[in-house]
Amino acid sequence: MxxxxxxxxxxxxxxxxxxxxSCRLFDQIDVKMGTFVSKLLGVDYAEAKRRQKEMFYKYGTTLRGLMTEHGITPDDFLDYVHDIDHSPVPxxxxxxxxxxxxxxxxxxxxxxxxxxxxxxxxxxxxxxxxxxxxxxxxxxxxxxxxxxxxxxxxxxxxxxxxxxxxxxxxxxxxxxxxxxxxxxxxxxxxxxxxxxxxxxxxxxxxxxxxxxxxxxxxxxxxxxxxxxxxxx
The missing domain is CATH 3.40.50.1000 (HAD superfamily/HAD-like)
Structure with a gap:
């Protein structure tokens, strides 16, 4: 090897x-991605999470999926999903x-x-x-x-x-x-x-x-x- x-x-x-x-920091980002998709597509949160995960698995990031399938510009998405509490990171x-x-x-x-x-x-x-x-x-x-x-x-x-x-x-x-x-x-x-x-x-x-x-x-x-x- x-x-x-x-x-x-x-x-x-x-x-x-x-x-x-285990510090669950990315959970905060995950929730905000779901909220962003829900508002963007006008669907409930459960459906937004389904679509968000689908895009993540297909494209590598949710952002790439949203840019490819829905033509969004990245700045608002990145600013929103990374506006989180970093204090759980030890x-x-x-x-x-x-x-x-x-x-x-x-x-x-x-x-x-x-x-x-x-x-x-x-x-x-x-x-x-x-x-x-x-x-x-x-x-x-x-x-x-x-x-x-x-x-x-x-x-x-x-x-x-x-x-x-x-x-x-x-x-x-x-x-x-x-x-x-x-x-x-x-x-x-x-x-x-x-x-x-x-x-x-x-x-x-x-x-x-x-x-x-x-x-x-x-x-x-x-x-x-x-x-x-x-x-x-």
Whole structure:
């Protein structure tokens, strides 16, 4: 199996990857997406949630579905759904220490926004580790798992994907980075209901484009750092 000895760039998804799904932060966004769709389409909340999930599973993000099927402009949607209370995200000293010990460059690649990512990173206490945040605006509103935003991410950040690793909670979002040559790590949690459903529906966790699976990101990073030190 591909190891980490050659890796000098560490790429992290944000939501339900860098913070635990158990804090239910994304539930707030999920509710607001349903409310937005309900108002936009003039349907009740239950029907709005059905359509919202349908778009998420089909297009990668609800926003992409709304832009494709209903022609909305993204700004109002993004501002509305990310206007949430970030206080449920707990500080994570273990993750802070693991990132500090990890040699190389660290970047965020998210289907969310820079502002949302900054709020989350500040809550966790790990902002200072990350040199760049590549968000849905940078990707021209084309979300993961499409290949195009990954290629733009590579161009904009100047990374070599052959010496990079990517951490994600959604299995299909690791297909493109794996194809580009990155080491891929799936971060799982039974609390992450959407990801669990989507991952099962798209082949589970034992797929060729998933090199590693962990349910403890901080522990995984600390372990691989110890391995790298032992081998050096």
């Amino acid at each position: 591909k190891g980490f000895g050659h890796v000098d760039t560490w790429v992290f998804d944000l939501d339900n990857t860098l913070y635990p799904a 500080p994570n000293k273990a993750l802070d220490e693991a990132l500090h010990a990890l040699p190389g460059r660290k970047l965020i690649f998210t289907n969310g926004t820079v502002a949302h990512a900054e709020n989350v990173l500040n809550r966790i206490g790990i902002t200072h580790h990350f040199g760049d945040i590549f968000d849905i605006v940078h990707s021209d509103f084309i979300p993961k798992p499409e290949m195009e935003p990954y290629k733009k991410f590579v161009r904009q950040t100047g990374i070599d994907p052959q010496s990079a690793a990517m951490f994600e909670d959604i299995a299909r979002n690791l297909e493109a980075p794996h194809a580009l040559g990155m080491v891929t790590v799936l971060v799982t949690s039974p609390e992450n209901k959407d990801a669990e459903h989507l991952n099962k529906a798209t082949g589970g966790t034992a797929q060729d484009h998933i090199n590693y699976v962990t349910d403890d990101l901080a522990g995984f990073l600390a372990g691989l750092t110890r391995d790298l030190k032992t081998r050096s």
